[in-house]
Amino acid sequence: MAAQRRRIRLTFPTTGESVVAEMLEDEAPGVCQKVWDALPVERMPLHGQFSGAEVFVLIDPLDAPAENMTQIPLPGEILYFYDAGGGVTNPTSTGEICLVYGRGVILRGWEGVPTHCSLFARIPGDWKYDWVEFAQACRRVRTKGPYPLRIERVEG
Secondary structure (H helix, E strand, C coil): CCCCCCEEEEECCCCCCEEEEEECCCCCHHHHHHHHHHCCEEECCEECCCCCCEEEEEECCCCCCCCCEECCCCCCEEEEEEECCCCCCCCCCEEEEEEECCCCCCCECHHHCECCEEEEEECCCCCCCCCHHHHHHHHHHHHCCCCCEEEEEECC
16 A cells, blocks of 8 residues: 555535545556546536436546446545447547445446446545535535536645
8 A cells, every 4th residue: 555645635616515535546556647647627517317426527538547447336436437439329438537425326327338437536434424515515416516526636
């Protein structure tokens, strides 16, 4: 395990909720580096339509390896998803940074097709006790949003 992990901050600037996540560089070094290089990003998040309690932001596709792949992530896990496109419902390639904020998520793509994402970061603590306000802000994206989500490096 890395002695000092790099960290990223996720913030809803409009309402102020914020969390810090640790990058999992031992498990997904290539994805971590590509995401780190792409930061900061600030986009309107979308709520997961097929997978459950997740929000995601669209980003330019990263030339990242498929590392630390998962289909059943846990609350607080942050993932990179790449879709090469070419299908009827998504003709162009896209990248996504996804945040799981609650239980019961099973990653699915268009039309409910099972998919996998690269797990590259994790919010420490418990979503029900340690970062409740942030989880609630993620849930509001579904009913009240969207409003911007900023993802940035934590330096030092």
